[in-house]
Amino acid sequence: MKIELIKGDITKIKADAIVNAANSSLLGGGGVDGAIHRAGGQQILKECIDIRNRQGKCNTGEAVVTTAGNLPAKYVIHTVGPVWNDNEEKESKLLANCYKNSLKLAESLEAKIIAFPNISTGIYRFPKELAGKIAVDEVKNFKSDVIEKVIFVCFDAENEEIYKKLLKE
Template structure:
Protein backbone atom coordinates (compact mmCIF):
# COMPACT_ATOMS: atom_id res chain seq x y z
CA UNK A 1 0.00 0.00 0.00
CA UNK A 2 1.35 3.39 -1.00
CA UNK A 3 1.41 6.04 1.78
CA UNK A 4 1.48 9.72 0.88
CA UNK A 5 1.79 12.74 3.16
CA UNK A 6 0.61 16.19 2.16
CA UNK A 7 -0.06 19.45 3.96
CA UNK A 8 -3.42 20.77 2.87
CA UNK A 9 -7.17 20.92 3.10
CA UNK A 10 -8.81 17.49 3.27
CA UNK A 11 -12.04 18.87 1.76
CA UNK A 12 -10.15 19.42 -1.53
CA UNK A 13 -8.69 15.90 -1.78
CA UNK A 14 -9.75 13.66 -4.64
CA UNK A 15 -10.03 10.18 -3.14
CA UNK A 16 -12.54 7.39 -2.91
CA UNK A 17 -13.06 8.40 0.72
CA UNK A 18 -11.91 11.07 3.10
CA UNK A 19 -12.06 10.44 6.82
CA UNK A 20 -13.80 12.90 9.09
CA UNK A 21 -12.61 13.33 12.67
CA UNK A 22 -16.22 13.49 13.83
CA UNK A 23 -17.78 13.94 17.23
CA UNK A 24 -20.14 11.30 18.59
CA UNK A 25 -23.25 13.31 17.62
CA UNK A 26 -22.24 13.12 13.92
CA UNK A 27 -23.88 16.53 13.48
CA UNK A 28 -20.79 18.55 12.62
CA UNK A 29 -18.65 20.66 14.90
CA UNK A 30 -15.39 22.56 14.78
CA UNK A 31 -12.11 21.83 13.04
CA UNK A 32 -12.02 19.18 10.32
CA UNK A 33 -15.56 18.06 11.18
CA UNK A 34 -17.05 21.51 10.61
CA UNK A 35 -15.00 22.06 7.45
CA UNK A 36 -16.17 18.77 5.92
CA UNK A 37 -19.82 19.46 6.77
CA UNK A 38 -19.60 23.02 5.36
CA UNK A 39 -17.82 22.01 2.15
CA UNK A 40 -19.85 18.83 1.60
CA UNK A 41 -23.23 20.43 2.10
CA UNK A 42 -26.54 19.31 3.51
CA UNK A 43 -26.40 15.78 2.03
CA UNK A 44 -23.71 14.82 4.56
CA UNK A 45 -25.70 16.13 7.51
CA UNK A 46 -28.87 14.42 6.24
CA UNK A 47 -27.01 11.11 5.94
CA UNK A 48 -25.56 11.55 9.46
CA UNK A 49 -29.03 12.23 10.88
CA UNK A 50 -30.26 9.06 9.18
CA UNK A 51 -27.44 7.05 10.81
CA UNK A 52 -28.21 8.59 14.21
CA UNK A 53 -31.89 7.76 13.86
CA UNK A 54 -30.93 4.16 13.06
CA UNK A 55 -28.15 3.50 15.61
CA UNK A 56 -27.84 6.49 17.93
CA UNK A 57 -24.53 8.23 18.45
CA UNK A 58 -21.27 6.94 17.00
CA UNK A 59 -19.01 5.56 19.74
CA UNK A 60 -15.37 6.57 20.11
CA UNK A 61 -13.18 4.42 17.87
CA UNK A 62 -16.04 3.37 15.61
CA UNK A 63 -16.65 4.47 12.01
CA UNK A 64 -19.66 5.04 9.74
CA UNK A 65 -19.90 6.08 6.10
CA UNK A 66 -21.97 8.69 4.25
CA UNK A 67 -22.07 10.32 0.87
CA UNK A 68 -19.45 13.01 0.28
CA UNK A 69 -22.03 15.50 -0.97
CA UNK A 70 -20.29 18.34 -2.81
CA UNK A 71 -16.77 17.12 -1.98
CA UNK A 72 -14.46 15.68 -4.66
CA UNK A 73 -14.37 12.34 -2.78
CA UNK A 74 -17.02 9.63 -3.22
CA UNK A 75 -17.57 8.98 0.49
CA UNK A 76 -16.91 10.42 3.92
CA UNK A 77 -15.97 7.94 6.61
CA UNK A 78 -16.80 9.49 9.98
CA UNK A 79 -14.79 8.23 12.93
CA UNK A 80 -14.87 9.51 16.49
CA UNK A 81 -11.43 10.02 17.96
CA UNK A 82 -10.73 10.02 21.69
CA UNK A 83 -10.48 13.18 23.76
CA UNK A 84 -7.02 13.10 25.40
CA UNK A 85 -7.33 12.69 29.16
CA UNK A 86 -3.83 11.50 30.03
CA UNK A 87 -4.79 7.79 29.99
CA UNK A 88 -2.27 6.88 27.28
CA UNK A 89 -3.16 3.19 27.05
CA UNK A 90 -6.92 3.69 26.72
CA UNK A 91 -6.69 6.73 24.41
CA UNK A 92 -4.09 5.04 22.18
CA UNK A 93 -6.27 1.93 21.75
CA UNK A 94 -9.31 4.05 20.86
CA UNK A 95 -7.31 6.07 18.33
CA UNK A 96 -5.91 2.86 16.79
CA UNK A 97 -9.53 1.63 16.47
CA UNK A 98 -10.39 4.79 14.48
CA UNK A 99 -7.79 3.92 11.86
CA UNK A 100 -8.54 0.16 11.84
CA UNK A 101 -12.31 0.63 11.55
CA UNK A 102 -12.00 3.31 8.86
CA UNK A 103 -9.64 1.13 6.81
CA UNK A 104 -11.91 -1.92 7.18
CA UNK A 105 -14.93 0.12 6.11
CA UNK A 106 -13.06 1.44 3.05
CA UNK A 107 -11.97 -2.08 2.15
CA UNK A 108 -15.52 -3.44 2.56
CA UNK A 109 -16.71 -0.74 0.15
CA UNK A 110 -14.03 -1.78 -2.37
CA UNK A 111 -12.26 1.58 -2.21
CA UNK A 112 -8.72 2.12 -3.46
CA UNK A 113 -7.76 5.55 -2.05
CA UNK A 114 -8.51 6.89 1.43
CA UNK A 115 -7.37 10.17 3.01
CA UNK A 116 -7.01 10.72 6.76
CA UNK A 117 -6.75 13.94 8.75
CA UNK A 118 -4.70 14.11 11.97
CA UNK A 119 -7.45 12.55 14.13
CA UNK A 120 -7.87 13.92 17.69
CA UNK A 121 -4.87 16.29 17.51
CA UNK A 122 -6.88 19.52 17.45
CA UNK A 123 -9.43 20.41 20.12
CA UNK A 124 -9.28 16.82 21.46
CA UNK A 125 -5.63 17.58 22.46
CA UNK A 126 -4.15 14.14 21.65
CA UNK A 127 -0.35 14.56 21.64
CA UNK A 128 0.63 14.98 17.97
CA UNK A 129 3.72 12.79 18.13
CA UNK A 130 1.87 9.85 19.71
CA UNK A 131 -1.13 10.30 17.39
CA UNK A 132 1.19 10.26 14.36
CA UNK A 133 2.97 7.14 15.58
CA UNK A 134 -0.36 5.32 16.02
CA UNK A 135 -1.67 6.48 12.62
CA UNK A 136 1.42 5.43 10.67
CA UNK A 137 1.70 2.12 12.55
CA UNK A 138 -1.95 1.18 11.97
CA UNK A 139 -1.79 2.00 8.27
CA UNK A 140 1.52 0.16 7.78
CA UNK A 141 0.16 -2.91 9.60
CA UNK A 142 -3.13 -2.99 7.68
CA UNK A 143 -2.94 -5.66 4.99
CA UNK A 144 -5.25 -5.17 2.04
CA UNK A 145 -5.61 -6.54 -1.46
CA UNK A 146 -8.04 -3.72 -2.29
CA UNK A 147 -6.74 -0.46 -0.80
CA UNK A 148 -3.91 0.95 -2.88
CA UNK A 149 -3.16 4.32 -1.31
CA UNK A 150 -3.50 6.09 2.02
CA UNK A 151 -3.03 9.85 2.12
CA UNK A 152 -2.30 11.59 5.41
CA UNK A 153 -3.56 15.15 4.97
CA UNK A 154 -1.77 17.25 7.56
CA UNK A 155 -3.36 20.47 8.68
CA UNK A 156 -0.12 22.15 9.77
CA UNK A 157 3.65 21.94 9.26
CA UNK A 158 4.21 20.38 12.69
CA UNK A 159 2.04 17.36 11.85
CA UNK A 160 3.52 17.12 8.36
CA UNK A 161 7.06 16.97 9.78
CA UNK A 162 6.05 14.37 12.39
CA UNK A 163 4.39 12.10 9.79
CA UNK A 164 7.28 12.40 7.30
CA UNK A 165 9.80 11.50 10.00
CA UNK A 166 7.70 8.56 11.25
CA UNK A 167 7.22 7.23 7.73
CA UNK A 168 10.99 7.30 7.11
CA UNK A 169 11.74 5.32 10.30
Protein backbone atom coordinates in the same frame (compact mmCIF):
# COMPACT_ATOMS: atom_id res chain seq x y z
CA MET B 1 -0.27 -0.09 -0.14
CA LYS B 2 1.37 3.23 -0.97
CA ILE B 3 1.47 5.93 1.72
CA GLU B 4 1.49 9.57 0.72
CA LEU B 5 1.82 12.73 2.82
CA ILE B 6 0.19 16.02 1.87
CA LYS B 7 -0.01 19.33 3.72
CA GLY B 8 -3.36 20.81 2.86
CA ASP B 9 -7.12 20.74 3.10
CA ILE B 10 -8.74 17.29 3.21
CA THR B 11 -11.94 18.69 1.67
CA LYS B 12 -10.01 19.24 -1.60
CA ILE B 13 -8.54 15.72 -1.83
CA LYS B 14 -9.67 13.47 -4.68
CA ALA B 15 -10.01 10.03 -3.08
CA ASP B 16 -12.56 7.27 -2.92
CA ALA B 17 -12.98 7.98 0.79
CA ILE B 18 -11.89 10.75 3.12
CA VAL B 19 -12.01 10.30 6.86
CA ASN B 20 -13.74 12.82 9.08
CA ALA B 21 -12.58 13.28 12.67
CA ALA B 22 -16.20 13.49 13.81
CA ASN B 23 -17.75 13.98 17.20
CA SER B 24 -20.12 11.37 18.62
CA SER B 25 -23.22 13.39 17.66
CA LEU B 26 -22.23 13.21 13.95
CA LEU B 27 -23.78 16.66 13.50
CA GLY B 28 -20.64 18.55 12.53
CA GLY B 29 -18.52 20.65 14.84
CA GLY B 30 -15.24 22.50 14.79
CA GLY B 31 -11.98 21.74 13.03
CA VAL B 32 -11.91 19.18 10.22
CA ASP B 33 -15.46 18.03 11.11
CA GLY B 34 -16.94 21.48 10.52
CA ALA B 35 -14.86 21.97 7.36
CA ILE B 36 -16.09 18.67 5.87
CA HIS B 37 -19.72 19.42 6.71
CA ARG B 38 -19.47 22.96 5.28
CA ALA B 39 -17.72 21.90 2.06
CA GLY B 40 -19.78 18.72 1.60
CA GLY B 41 -23.14 20.40 2.05
CA GLN B 42 -26.50 19.33 3.47
CA GLN B 43 -26.43 15.77 2.05
CA ILE B 44 -23.74 14.69 4.54
CA LEU B 45 -25.63 16.14 7.51
CA LYS B 46 -28.88 14.54 6.33
CA GLU B 47 -27.22 11.10 6.14
CA CYS B 48 -25.56 11.61 9.53
CA ILE B 49 -28.98 12.36 11.03
CA ASP B 50 -30.33 9.15 9.42
CA ILE B 51 -27.47 7.15 10.97
CA ARG B 52 -28.14 8.70 14.39
CA ASN B 53 -31.84 7.93 14.11
CA ARG B 54 -30.94 4.32 13.30
CA GLN B 55 -28.18 3.63 15.83
CA GLY B 56 -27.82 6.59 18.17
CA LYS B 57 -24.48 8.33 18.54
CA CYS B 58 -21.24 7.00 17.10
CA ASN B 59 -18.96 5.64 19.82
CA THR B 60 -15.30 6.56 20.15
CA GLY B 61 -13.12 4.38 17.91
CA GLU B 62 -16.02 3.36 15.68
CA ALA B 63 -16.68 4.48 12.10
CA VAL B 64 -19.74 5.06 9.90
CA VAL B 65 -20.05 6.14 6.28
CA THR B 66 -22.01 8.70 4.27
CA THR B 67 -21.75 9.88 0.70
CA ALA B 68 -19.45 12.87 0.20
CA GLY B 69 -22.00 15.42 -0.99
CA ASN B 70 -20.19 18.23 -2.85
CA LEU B 71 -16.69 16.93 -2.01
CA PRO B 72 -14.39 15.42 -4.67
CA ALA B 73 -14.44 12.08 -2.79
CA LYS B 74 -17.09 9.34 -3.12
CA TYR B 75 -17.51 8.70 0.61
CA VAL B 76 -16.90 10.30 3.97
CA ILE B 77 -15.98 7.87 6.73
CA HIS B 78 -16.82 9.48 10.06
CA THR B 79 -14.79 8.22 13.00
CA VAL B 80 -14.85 9.52 16.55
CA GLY B 81 -11.41 10.01 18.04
CA PRO B 82 -10.71 9.99 21.76
CA VAL B 83 -10.40 13.13 23.86
CA TRP B 84 -6.97 13.12 25.55
CA ASN B 85 -7.30 12.75 29.32
CA ASP B 86 -3.80 11.43 30.13
CA ASN B 87 -4.88 7.78 30.00
CA GLU B 88 -2.32 6.83 27.35
CA GLU B 89 -3.13 3.12 27.16
CA LYS B 90 -6.91 3.52 26.84
CA GLU B 91 -6.84 6.52 24.50
CA SER B 92 -4.11 5.04 22.28
CA LYS B 93 -6.18 1.90 21.80
CA LEU B 94 -9.27 3.97 20.93
CA LEU B 95 -7.30 6.04 18.41
CA ALA B 96 -5.84 2.88 16.84
CA ASN B 97 -9.43 1.61 16.47
CA CYS B 98 -10.34 4.80 14.56
CA TYR B 99 -7.74 3.95 11.91
CA LYS B 100 -8.46 0.20 11.89
CA ASN B 101 -12.23 0.60 11.63
CA SER B 102 -11.96 3.33 8.99
CA LEU B 103 -9.66 1.13 6.88
CA LYS B 104 -11.99 -1.89 7.24
CA LEU B 105 -14.97 0.24 6.24
CA ALA B 106 -13.06 1.69 3.26
CA GLU B 107 -12.17 -1.83 2.18
CA SER B 108 -15.82 -2.94 2.40
CA LEU B 109 -16.69 0.02 0.11
CA GLU B 110 -13.95 -1.12 -2.31
CA ALA B 111 -12.17 2.20 -1.87
CA LYS B 112 -8.76 2.20 -3.54
CA ILE B 113 -7.65 5.56 -2.11
CA ILE B 114 -8.40 6.78 1.43
CA ALA B 115 -7.31 10.07 3.03
CA PHE B 116 -6.92 10.62 6.77
CA PRO B 117 -6.70 13.85 8.75
CA ASN B 118 -4.73 14.03 12.02
CA ILE B 119 -7.47 12.50 14.20
CA SER B 120 -7.86 13.86 17.76
CA THR B 121 -4.86 16.23 17.59
CA GLY B 122 -6.88 19.47 17.52
CA ILE B 123 -9.42 20.35 20.20
CA TYR B 124 -9.25 16.77 21.55
CA ARG B 125 -5.59 17.52 22.53
CA PHE B 126 -4.13 14.07 21.72
CA PRO B 127 -0.31 14.47 21.71
CA LYS B 128 0.65 14.91 18.04
CA GLU B 129 3.78 12.70 18.12
CA LEU B 130 1.92 9.79 19.70
CA ALA B 131 -1.11 10.24 17.44
CA GLY B 132 1.15 10.25 14.38
CA LYS B 133 2.95 7.10 15.47
CA ILE B 134 -0.36 5.30 16.05
CA ALA B 135 -1.70 6.43 12.66
CA VAL B 136 1.40 5.35 10.73
CA ASP B 137 1.67 2.02 12.60
CA GLU B 138 -1.99 1.13 12.03
CA VAL B 139 -1.79 1.95 8.31
CA LYS B 140 1.49 0.07 7.82
CA ASN B 141 0.15 -3.00 9.69
CA PHE B 142 -3.16 -3.09 7.77
CA LYS B 143 -3.07 -5.65 4.98
CA SER B 144 -5.45 -5.03 2.11
CA ASP B 145 -5.96 -6.32 -1.41
CA VAL B 146 -8.38 -3.46 -2.08
CA ILE B 147 -6.82 -0.25 -0.74
CA GLU B 148 -3.95 0.90 -2.96
CA LYS B 149 -3.07 4.24 -1.38
CA VAL B 150 -3.43 5.97 1.98
CA ILE B 151 -2.95 9.73 2.11
CA PHE B 152 -2.18 11.47 5.38
CA VAL B 153 -3.44 15.04 5.02
CA CYS B 154 -1.79 17.36 7.52
CA PHE B 155 -3.42 20.73 8.08
CA ASP B 156 -0.39 22.29 9.78
CA ALA B 157 3.39 22.25 9.40
CA GLU B 158 3.92 20.67 12.84
CA ASN B 159 1.95 17.54 11.96
CA GLU B 160 3.54 17.43 8.51
CA GLU B 161 7.04 17.34 10.06
CA ILE B 162 6.01 14.62 12.53
CA TYR B 163 4.62 12.41 9.74
CA LYS B 164 7.64 13.05 7.47
CA LYS B 165 9.90 11.76 10.23
CA LEU B 166 7.65 8.76 11.04
CA LEU B 167 7.33 7.72 7.39
CA LYS B 168 11.12 7.69 6.95
CA GLU B 169 11.56 5.15 9.79
